[in-house]
Amino acid sequence: MFMTTTVLKNLLTKYATRLYPFTKKETFKDVKGELKIEMEKCILCGVCQLRCPSQCIAVSKQEKTWQVDPFACVYCGICVDACPVKCLFQERLYRAPLAEKDMVLYVQEEKAPAAR
Amino acid sequence: MARTVLPFGPQHPVLPEPLHLTLTIEDEIVKEAIPKLGYVHRGLEKLAEIRDHTQMIQIVERVCGICSTLHAMCYCQGIEALMGVEIPPRARFLRVVWAEMHRMHSHLLWLGLFADAFGFESLFMQFWRIRERIMDLQEATSGNRVIVSVNLVGGVKRDIDAETARWILDTLKIVEKETLQLKSTIMDDFTVKSRTVGKGVLTKEKAYELGAAGPTLRASGIVQDMRQTGYAAYSELDFSPVVETDGDCYARTVCRFNEIFQAIDLIRQAFAKLPAGELAVKAKGLPNGEVVSRVEQPRGEVLYYLKGNGKKFLDRLRIRTPTFANIPPLLDMLPGCDLADVPVLILTIDPCISCTER
Amino acid sequence: MKDYALVITEDNTAEIATDKVISQIRVLKDEGFRFVTMSSADLGESVCVVYHMDKDLELVNLKVDVPKGKTIPSIASVFSCAFLVENEIKEHFGVDFDGLPLDFQGMLYNDEEVQRTPFCKIGITRI
Numbered sequence: 001m002f003m004t005t006t007v008l009k010n011l012l013t014k015y016a017t018r019l020y021p022f023t024k025k026e027t028f029k030d031v032k033g034e035l036k037i038e039m040e041k042c043i044l045c046g047v048c049q050l051r052c053p054s055q056c057i058a059v060s061k062q063e064k065t066w067q068v069d070p071f072a073c074v075y076c077g078i079c080v081d082a083c084p085v086k087c088l089f090q091e092r093l094y095r096a097p098l099a100e101k102d103m104v105l106y107v108q109e110e111k112a113p114a115a116r
Numbered sequence: 117m118a119r120t121v122l123p124f125g126p127q128h129p130v131l132p133e134p135l136h137l138t139l140t141i142e143d144e145i146v147k148e149a150i151p152k153l154g155y156v157h158r159g160l161e162k163l164a165e166i167r168d169h170t171q172m173i174q175i176v177e178r179v180c181g182i183c184s185t186l187h188a189m190c191y192c193q194g195i196e197a198l199m200g201v202e203i204p205p206r207a208r209f210l211r212v213v214w215a216e217m218h219r220m221h222s223h224l225l226w227l228g229l230f231a232d233a234f235g236f237e238s239l240f241m242q243f244w245r246i247r248e249r250i251m252d253l254q255e256a257t258s259g260n261r262v263i264v265s266v267n268l269v270g271g272v273k274r275d276i277d278a279e280t281a282r283w284i285l286d287t288l289k290i291v292e293k294e295t296l297q298l299k300s301t302i303m304d305d306f307t308v309k310s311r312t313v314g315k316g317v318l319t320k321e322k323a324y325e326l327g328a329a330g331p332t333l334r335a336s337g338i339v340q341d342m343r344q345t346g347y348a349a350y351s352e353l354d355f356s357p358v359v360e361t362d363g364d365c366y367a368r369t370v371c372r373f374n375e376i377f378q379a380i381d382l383i384r385q386a387f388a389k390l391p392a393g394e395l396a397v398k399a400k401g402l403p404n405g406e407v408v409s410r411v412e413q414p415r416g417e418v419l420y421y422l423k424g425n426g427k428k429f430l431d432r433l434r435i436r437t438p439t440f441a442n443i444p445p446l447l448d449m450l451p452g453c454d455l456a457d458v459p460v461l462i463l464t465i466d467p468c469i470s471c472t473e474r
Numbered sequence: 475m476k477d478y479a480l481v482i483t484e485d486n487t488a489e490i491a492t493d494k495v496i497s498q499i500r501v502l503k504d505e506g507f508r509f510v511t512m513s514s515a516d517l518g519e520s521v522c523v524v525y526h527m528d529k530d531l532e533l534v535n536l537k538v539d540v541p542k543g544k545t546i547p548s549i550a551s552v553f554s555c556a557f558l559v560e561n562e563i564k565e566h567f568g569v570d571f572d573g574l575p576l577d578f579q580g581m582l583y584n585d586e587e588v589q590r591t592p593f594c595k596i597g598i599t600r601i
């Protein structure tokens with residue numbers, strides 16, 4: 001007898017679940033998503049490599065590269081806080097799933113000589 | 117009567133994590149139980165020798181997913197006591213907020229699993245639906261749903277501003293209303309009561325002597341809660357431990373259910389008294405000495421023994437989690453019960469085996 | 475600092491010899507203390523085993539120095555719940571406990587193929 005009210009209520013209200021993938025949930029601000037770097041600002045100091053608890057960052061000063069292993073990274077945000085020039089940031093969206101494991105490599109281009 | 121030896125676990129639909137018990141049964145009554153651990157042993161304590169003491173916060177958080185912030189809080193408390201660092205008052209109150217959020221989501225998870233243990237799957241879904249709101253709160257305030265990584269040696273990393281605080285309090289009102297709707301379903305239902313009342317009784321003396329912790333201890337009548345020692349901001353908040361006297365499975369369920377409302381009340385008090393100020397203090401130097409630090413996790417009392425010798429790496433990090441302390445009382449409760457009651461009894465101590473075998 | 479984070483000093487820790495362990499623990503149990511846990515650390519030549527006892531939220535510690543290769547009596551006769559943590563210390567540090575009721579033979583966490591105690595730098599291998 002009190003099932004009827006519950007059944008009627010469930011039939012007449014809208015969906016309790018989200019119709020994914022047609023509607024996606026908007027993530028909150030400051031969510032710790034994918035890790036990216038603004039390579040022009042990077043000074044290749046290597047502090048992020050030292051502080052990383054899962055040791056997934058590899059910085060090379062000679063070749064001017066910054067490499068991260070997105071599958072070893074635990075997205076804790078320690079490198080973002082430790083960077084002295086604040087060139088690391090985390091996106092609002094999580095990393096998309098991939099079919100095979102791969103490293104992400106950023107190369108710093110040669111700066112153009114300053115115009116006279 | 118012939119005795120049969122049955123293996124229970126490590127894979128079992130009712131267990132969230134692998135635990136093996138060798139049960140000796142005679143005519144469907146359990147006579148003896150021998151545990152076997154080691155299915156999720158990761159050796160995390162040894163990592164303290166190759167990661168410095170600030171990187172260890174990230175490792176320690178990942179010992180358990182359900183009580184992650186409380187592990188980090190206990191570790192930071194110990195290091196702060198060794199280095200003589202006093203954290204600012206705003207950080208202390210914010211730590212209380214995240215700790216109580218963890219307690220709520222852990223108890224709601226447990227209530228759902230418990231309902232699933234005797235086949236009540238729709239109640240399991242209802243409890244987890246309420247729990248999703250708490251996961252949203254955790255994601256909005258700290259950036260992660262599960263591993264809430266906000267503790268630093270010397271304070272907290274993130275702030276909660278006034279607008280977010282108002283949203284949190286509104287969400288908690290909805291959580292409270294929805295949980296109260298489910299109260300009579302779990303506490304007054306005839307089927308639930310016939311499967312939990314009188315089963316797995318742990319008397320007061322046995323609970324104290326066997327070293328039980330958390331709701332397992334408090335449901336047997338002993339008033340002991342680590343929050344009474346006043347770490348973080350609990351000395352300035354008004355609360356009293358939730359205690360039941362019967363000591364059976366039903367008392368443990370009631371104890372955990374009432375702790376949800378106590379947690380909501382504590383968060384409201386913390387937001388009312390939140391002082392302004394800075395979030396963290398810079399901690400200089402390296403830890404030297406030995407310290408024992410304790411905190412109340414959702415499952416009970418956790419103990420950290422930290423030993424530093426002035427170098428970058430800690431000498432020894434020892435963690436004793438509450439489920440480790442609750443396994444001897446479980447082995448005492450099992451003899452004498454029916455075979456069909458074994459899953460329900462194992463779940464009432466709230467087993468978190470990944471904590472036990474870090 | 476209050477009792478939630480207790481720095482180990484002389485006022486809350488007592489250093490005792492291995493043969494006095496059981497009698498001291500029994501005295502503490504009669505006074506109403508609860509067994510919390512045991513911790514251990516590697517000191518090079520010996521292993522230091524610390525017993526933590528609690529009464530009304532106040533901690534008391536007992537420290538025992540066990541030279542490597544010697545045995546220490548097990549307190550499972552006084553507190554039966556101690557067998558689990560003694561098995562763990564035996565497996566990780568190689569400390570031999572006398573009179574352990576349920577002995578996992580060093581296979582509580584690790585498999586049979588792990589032959590050395592993981593935590594000691596100069597350890598004891600299992601035969």
